[in-house]
Amino acid sequence: MQDRILIVEDDAETAAAVRAEVEGLGCAADHCATLEAGIAAAVANPYKVIVLDRMLPGGDGVEAMAQMRAGGSGALILILSALGRAANRVEGLEKGADDYLPKPFEPEELRARLRALLRRGTMQVLDNDLLAFGDLEIRLKARTVHVKRAHVAVSPREFELLTYFARNAGQVVTRMQLLENVWNLHFDPGTNVVDVHVGRLRRKLEEAGSTAIQTARGEGYVFAPKVGG
Amino acid sequence: MTLARPMAARATLRLAALMAVAVTVLSLGAMALQYRLVEVRLMAAARAALAADLGGFGALYDQRRIIALRQAIDFRATAATGEEMLLLLDRQGAVLAGTREGWPVGVTARGDGFGVEPAEIVVEGGVRWLTVARELPGGFPLLVARSLRPMDETLAAMRRGMLGLLAALLVAGGGVGWLAARSVMRRIGRVNDLADRVAEGELDARLPGARSDDEFGLLETHVHAMLDRIQNLNRATHRLSDTIAHELRTPLNRMLQKLSRIEGQDDLTAELKAEMRQAIRMFDSLLDISRAEADQGTGGGLVPVDLSAVAAEVWDLYEALAEDKGLVAEARVQPGLRVLGDRTLIAQALANLLDNAIKYCAAGDRLTLVLEETGDRHLMRVQDTGPGLPDEMKGAAFDRFVRAERDRGLPGHGLGLALVRAIAARHGARLVLPEGRGFTLEIHWPRLQQSD
Numbered sequence: 001m002q003d004r005i006l007i008v009e010d011d012a013e014t015a016a017a018v019r020a021e022v023e024g025l026g027c028a029a030d031h032c033a034t035l036e037a038g039i040a041a042a043v044a045n046p047y048k049v050i051v052l053d054r055m056l057p058g059g060d061g062v063e064a065m066a067q068m069r070a071g072g073s074g075a076l077i078l079i080l081s082a083l084g085r086a087a088n089r090v091e092g093l094e095k096g097a098d099d100y101l102p103k104p105f106e107p108e109e110l111r112a113r114l115r116a117l118l119r120r121g122t123m124q125v126l127d128n129d130l131l132a133f134g135d136l137e138i139r140l141k142a143r144t145v146h147v148k149r150a151h152v153a154v155s156p157r158e159f160e161l162l163t164y165f166a167r168n169a170g171q172v173v174t175r176m177q178l179l180e181n182v183w184n185l186h187f188d189p190g191t192n193v194v195d196v197h198v199g200r201l202r203r204k205l206e207e208a209g210s211t212a213i214q215t216a217r218g219e220g221y222v223f224a225p226k227v228g229g
Numbered sequence: 230m231t232l233a234r235p236m237a238a239r240a241t242l243r244l245a246a247l248m249a250v251a252v253t254v255l256s257l258g259a260m261a262l263q264y265r266l267v268e269v270r271l272m273a274a275a276r277a278a279l280a281a282d283l284g285g286f287g288a289l290y291d292q293r294r295i296i297a298l299r300q301a302i303d304f305r306a307t308a309a310t311g312e313e314m315l316l317l318l319d320r321q322g323a324v325l326a327g328t329r330e331g332w333p334v335g336v337t338a339r340g341d342g343f344g345v346e347p348a349e350i351v352v353e354g355g356v357r358w359l360t361v362a363r364e365l366p367g368g369f370p371l372l373v374a375r376s377l378r379p380m381d382e383t384l385a386a387m388r389r390g391m392l393g394l395l396a397a398l399l400v401a402g403g404g405v406g407w408l409a410a411r412s413v414m415r416r417i418g419r420v421n422d423l424a425d426r427v428a429e430g431e432l433d434a435r436l437p438g439a440r441s442d443d444e445f446g447l448l449e450t451h452v453h454a455m456l457d458r459i460q461n462l463n464r465a466t467h468r469l470s471d472t473i474a475h476e477l478r479t480p481l482n483r484m485l486q487k488l489s490r491i492e493g494q495d496d497l498t499a500e501l502k503a504e505m506r507q508a509i510r511m512f513d514s515l516l517d518i519s520r521a522e523a524d525q526g527t528g529g530g531l532v533p534v535d536l537s538a539v540a541a542e543v544w545d546l547y548e549a550l551a552e553d554k555g556l557v558a559e560a561r562v563q564p565g566l567r568v569l570g571d572r573t574l575i576a577q578a579l580a581n582l583l584d585n586a587i588k589y590c591a592a593g594d595r596l597t598l599v600l601e602e603t604g605d606r607h608l609m610r611v612q613d614t615g616p617g618l619p620d621e622m623k624g625a626a627f628d629r630f631v632r633a634e635r636d637r638g639l640p641g642h643g644l645g646l647a648l649v650r651a652i653a654a655r656h657g658a659r660l661v662l663p664e665g666r667g668f669t670l671e672i673h674w675p676r677l678q679q680s681d
Contacts, residue, residue: 011479017486055475082478083471085513086573087520104482104505107489157545183546186573188510189580196549218499 003027003048003118006075008038010056014103018051018080021111025118034058043071049117054081054092065096076117080105086187093186100186108219112172119168131166133225136210138166147208157182158201165213165223174220241410248406253398260391267387271380275359279375280345282313283361286373287343295325295369302326314358314374320367332372338364350377357381416445420452432460466523470516477512481505514644518629521574521651531656533677534570536607537562540600543576547583555592556613562600566607567677570656578652581645582611582670589636589668590615606659606673614667627660 005022009015010033022029030045032038035058042050050068052061065077076098081088084102092100098120099113131138137146143159145152154162160182165173175194179185183194198221202213212225289297295317302315303326309315316327324330339347341363351360351374360374419436426434435453440446485505488498524530544560551558568575579598586596590613599610618626619633627650632643653660653672661671 011482013483013486014479055471082475082482084474084478084509085516085520086577087517087571088474090573103478104485104509106485106502183542185542185546185576185580187577187580188506188513189546189584190507190510191550191584193546193550196553197546200549218495 004045005029005114006038006041006045006047006050007031008033008035008042008050008056008061009053009080010034011053014053014080017107018110021107021114022051025111025114027118035061035064039064039067039071042068042073042075047073047075049114050075050077051080051114052077052097054079054083054088062092062095062097069096076120078113078117080110089186108172109174109176112174112177112220115171116168116173116177119171131163133166133169133212136205136212136225138163145205147205147210150208152204152208154201154204157197158204161197161201165221169223169225172216172219172222177220241407241414244410244413245403245406248409249399249402252402252406253395256398257395260394264384264387264391268380268384271383272359272377275375275377275380276345276348279348279359279361279373282373282375283343283345286371290343290365295365295367298365298371299326312376312378314360314372314376316370316372318370320369322370325369327372332370333360336360336362336372338362338370338372341365420448423452423456427456427459432456432463463523466519470520473512474516478509481509511644514648515629517574517577518644518648518651521648521655525651525654531569531571533567534572534575535565536568536570536575536609536674537564537566537600539572539575540579540598540609543579543583544598547580547587551583551587551590551596554587554590556587556590557593557595558597559595560598562598563602566600566602568607568656568674569677570674574652574655578649578672579609579611581649585645586611586613586615586668589613594667602676603673605676607676609672609674610669612667612669617666617668618662623662626662 003026005027007015007018007022007029009018009031012033015031015033019029019031027048030041030047032041035056038050038052038056038061041047050073052065054061061079061081068075068077077096079092079097079100080103081092081100082103083092089100089102099117101110101113129139129141131140135148138144139146140163143156145154145159145162161178164178164182175192176188178194178198179189198213205212210225212223214222214224216222286298286301289301299317302317305313305315306326306328309328314328314333316329316332317325318332319325322332333351333353336349336351339362343363345361348359348361351358357377358374359377360372363371365371423434423436435456436449440449485502488501491498540562541560544562548558548560583596583598590596594614595612597610597612599608599612601608616635619635622631622633625631627646629647630643631647649670649672650660657675659673661673663669663671
């Protein structure tokens with residue numbers, strides 16, 4: 001069954017851009033231009049994800065999240081807003097948004113985040129301790145990494161980085177996502193500090209014989225281990 | 230504020246004492262004037278009585294000399310009231326007539342007429358006497374005196390009355406003054422309490438009840454008008470930053486969407502995207518600065534934050550970058566230090582400082598982060614051995630858009646340190662720029678007051 005995504009956005013051009021990404025992911029998109037219509041639609045239909053603007057005719061999307069959820073919507077909510085300062089983002093997440101993407105956004109960034117949310121909706125809870133990707137094995141409780149049965153020494157932060165990659169295996173992960181999810185920082189530091197960390201982890205894995213982390217040009221990174229290879 | 234109470238109480242007491250003393254001094258002056266007047270009048274009356282006595286005796290003496298005088302004094306002595314002193318002696322000093330046995334010690338006869346001048350005041354038996362002593366022609370000493378006791382008793386009674394009145398005035402003046410001052414101070418105290426609440430961030434605090442129709446009412450009205458204005462400005466600042474964000478980012482977003490549709494010029498679009506990202510960063514920093522400044526001094530929005538954990542996380546992020554650039558990086562972070570703060574802002578400030586240090590330092594330089602407890606503050610020090618601040622911008626390093634001439638080629642917008650300063654001020658932290666080689670910045674964070 002096709003996943004449905006609701007777009008609540010008053011700027012027609014932005015809405016069209018979001019719709020293009022949604023349809024590119026193989027989902028059906030509905031669009032509302034006001035908050036009121038958005039809430040009504042969210043309550044009436046089983047959406048997987050809602051892409052919600054903030055400064056809308058009718059109010060602030062962040063304040064409407066509670067109404068949507070109280071109305072029975074189980075959708076994951078991605079705030080897509082011009083209120084993009086770190087303080088705004090933290091506020092949105094604290095008030096219950098599942099993700100927060102500031103405008104202007106790059107289509108690739110939106111796509112990566114929508115994918116992560118769609119996947120989160122279907123992903124079963126990982127209760128097994130071992131994440132295995134062919135040669136690469138991650139033991140969550142022991143916090144160890146092995147490639148071809150050989151132990152790879154990683155720092156605690158590199159371990160967090162690797163498990164985040166592993167949970168989003170096969171998908172593009174952006175630098176902003178890494179900064180938010182691995183370091184819990186919601187501002188743009190200006191320099192690509194994250195690259196240094198990914199580079200180190202990648203070198204360690206490559207030295208052990210795994211090319212699991214690859215660069216997705218212009219977008220971020222992708223964790224694509226060759227399963228069984 | 231705990232300081233305000235004893236100060237107000239002291240001002241009340243001072244004002245009360247001042248009022249009491251002022252009233253008392255004024256009444257004392259008036260009473261002294263009256264006392265003096267009474268004294269002068271009573272003395273004049275005593276003199277007049279003595280002059281009348283002397284006049285009588287003079288008239289008798291004119292008729293029949295000593296004989297008549299002696300008879301008159303005898304007559305008067307038999308009917309003496311004790312309020313007069315009369316004595317007539319002969320040439321050898323024997324008493325011819327009088328109310329007493331001998332000439333009083335220390336009194337010398339002066340002149341021979343029956344005028345009241347010169348007279349003297351003689352004290353005998355605890356009583357003052359207005360005394361006239363003469364030696365009549367032929368060597369007869371004559372003494373005529375009147376007791377000043379009635380006058381002295383009147384004056385003493387007056388003095389006692391005045392003293393009592395004075396005490397009553399002091400008490401009454403003090404009491405009334407205290408009551409008046411207390412009511413004044415209580416009304417000033419209301420305004421002070423309001424100012425305290427506003428200073429603690431409660432911008433919508435107002436005085437309840439109606440304004441009274443006097444200067445205090447006017448003061449309260451003025452204060453309220455000022456607070457309304459501050460609150461409106463503050464609200465406008467907050468609203469404006471949201472509006473600017475919306476109005477600027479929406480068209481930028483359209484541009485970015487269109488840029489993404491351009492194909493075949495990846496390098497150019499990547500550069501344009503990077504420029505846009507820089508512009509947004511600059512503009513976010515400006516808004517962050519103005520928001521931090523608007524919220525300065527208010528505790529609103531701040532929560533207990535593990536400063537050590539934030540410092541360690543940000544350091545972890547930047548350490549790798551520093552090492553890659555060949556810097557010798559070292560951090561000494563004392564664990565468990567907490568502040569009342571905003572985690573994101575603190576992380577932004579530290580990230581700005583570390584990013585700056587890494588940007589300006591060359592391979593081989595040292596970069597150190599220290600976080601430790603010093604007295605009632607937490608000291609965060611970021612220190613490097615790089616080129617440091619150029620002399621010409623030492624005074625203005627924390628101003629917006631200030632960049633050194635030599636750094637024009639490096640990326641940046643000159644808002645990093647301004648943001649650090651605004652964030653420090655938002656948290657009530659102090660910035661110190663110690664002298665020395667390289668760049669060193671200390672942030673003295675106020676420690677979280679804990680009940681444990």
